[in-house]
Amino acid sequence: MKMMGSEGLKKASQVAILNANYIAHKLDEAFPILYKGEHGNVAHECIIDIRQIKSETGITEEDIAKRLIDYGFHAPTMSWPVAGTMMIEPTESESLEEINRFCETLKKIKEEIDKIKSGIFDKLDNPLKNAPHTHVELVANKWDHKYEREEAAYPSEFLRTFKYWPPVARVDNVYGDKNLFCTCPSMDEYKDTAA
Numbered sequence: 001m002k003m004m005g006s007e008g009l010k011k012a013s014q015v016a017i018l019n020a021n022y023i024a025h026k027l028d029e030a031f032p033i034l035y036k037g038e039h040g041n042v043a044h045e046c047i048i049d050i051r052q053i054k055s056e057t058g059i060t061e062e063d064i065a066k067r068l069i070d071y072g073f074h075a076p077t078m079s080w081p082v083a084g085t086m087m088i089e090p091t092e093s094e095s096l097e098e099i100n101r102f103c104e105t106l107k108k109i110k111e112e113i114d115k116i117k118s119g120i121f122d123k124l125d126n127p128l129k130n131a132p133h134t135h136v137e138l139v140a141n142k143w144d145h146k147y148e149r150e151e152a153a154y155p156s157e158f159l160r161t162f163k164y165w166p167p168v169a170r171v172d173n174v175y176g177d178k179n180l181f182c183t184c185p186s187m188d189e190y191k192d193t194a195a
Helices: 005-027 051-057 061-070 096-118 135-139 149-153 173-178 187-194
Strands: 046-049 085-088
Touching: 005 046, 005 096, 051 096, 061 085, 061 096, 135 149
Parallel strands: none
Antiparallel strands: 046 085
C-alpha cells in the first residue's frame, strides 16, 4: 500500500470497479446479474446468477467452473455471497484483452447450456458435466461421450494455440473437503534432516 500511495490505491480501485462493470454489461444478456444499483452498475464485483439455469438444465455453478478450466480460466468464487451464483472480481490487474476473452468464454458456455436446454446436448453427458477434459482422455482410443472430442478440447479457436491442459479430470470437491488427508512426509523424516 505504501508503494502505491493514495493515488495509486484510488486508481486501482477505480479500474477494478470499471472492470467489474464492464464484465457485468458484457454478460448481462447471457446471465442475470445480481446487486445492480439504480443505474444498472455493480461495485467491484459482478455476481452472475446460475439458479434459473440449474432449475432448467441441471447445470450448476460447479459445472460452469469446471468448464472454465477447459478454456484456461480459474473459476470465480462460487456460491458466495449467494448460493447458486458466481462472483467475478476482475481487480485492476487484468488486461482488456483477457477480460474480453473471459466474457466471450462465458458466453460460449452459455451457448453450451442453451444446447442442453434445447436437447442438442444430453443433460448428463455434455461438455459441462464432464469438464474438465484432460489430454489423456481426449487422445484415448475410446470416446464414450455424446459430443465430439473437438467440442471438449477446443471450444474456442484461441485454445488451438494457447491451450491449458488440466492435469486431472473432475474431482468430487465435497468429498475432498470432507476427507482431507495429508501426503506430507512424517514428522520423523523432518527430524532426521534437521540435524
